[in-house]
Amino acid sequence: MPGEWDYIAWLRWRTPSHPRVVLGVGDDCAVLAAPSRPLLVTTDMLMDGTDFWLAEVGPRRAGRKAMAANLSDIAAMAGVPVAAVVSLALPQSDGAVAEELYLGLREMADRFNVPIVGGDTNSWMGKLVVAVTVLGEVTERGIVRRSGAQVGDWLFVTGPLGGSILGHHLDFTPRIDEALRLHECVALHAMIDISDGLAADVNHICQESGCGAVLRADAIPISPAAIELSRQTQKTPLDHALEDGEDFELVFAVSPEDGRKLQQEPPLPGLCKIGECVGSGLWLEDASGQRQPLAPRGWEHPFAIAPVAVDAPASKRQP
Secondary structure: OOHHHHHHHHEEEEEOOOOOEOEEEEEOOEEEOOOOOOEEEEEEEEEOOOOOHHHHHHHHHHHHHHHHHHHHHHHOOEEEEEEEEEEEEEOOOOOOHHHHHHHHHHHHHHHOOOEEEEEEEEEEEOOEEEEEEEEEEEEEOOOOOOOOOOOOEEEEOOOOEOOHHHHHHHHHOOOOOHHHHHHHHHOOOEEOOOOHHHHHHHHHHHHOOOEEEEEEEHHEEEEEEHHHHOOOOOOOOOEEEHHHOOOOOOOEEHHHHHHHHHHOOOOOOEEEEEEEEOOOOOOOOOOOOHHHHHHHOOOOOOOOOOOOOOOOOOHHEEE
């Protein structure tokens, strides 16, 4: 595998100039032109064996996904991505991973004119770990948060859902352009990208906004992949659309007036009204109007922390 300095030199040769970048790869810090509006910051760490299987998907697709997942967070707040930094823990035994990984990262970054301005590289005996941080800028329309949904708002999604494990979770395009277009057309009360699953992410909006939601089963757009996956599992296509993670579509809340506007003059294809915000609870409504409680199930990363022993105060200790 090439040495660290050789890899940095290769990165500098492959990194084009950008008007926002005063100083890029090669110094202790990158220097960016100051933004004119508030700055968005998001970071995500992806690991071989958890977020992808490197031996199956290859480093280029892994790199593409790592960048796209972070850009999707910028889309969720209707922001404009500005720059990215990348930190890598590279497996020592495979020298081809570093270059192919970078090409995948750049493929997605270039799609949205995002310069990669720095980061860190290390090698170890473990599996590949990719940590990307993306900086973004709020538009003149302001920040879109999870917490602004109101009772009576309509809920929409930007595209079909479910079955992402069959390939979409690697090859999706973050909805940056769609979010900005929506932000121009209507007042977005709340929005989130669907990374954990529709039910779980709508529940995130409800928790942050202090409201509930009703999702209409027959209105939820189901992807062909969800139908295909249902043939291999004990779940229905609707179950997959509700619970599968990493669709990376957007779900958002708008007023009924703006909702009607989106239906009458759709600013982009694929928009679907899937329900409304209500006072409390998370519900699934069938075609007859019957409602059942909807569990906010979705993807959860394996997460475990060993318990930490804490000494009791001296006055409480046993002799």
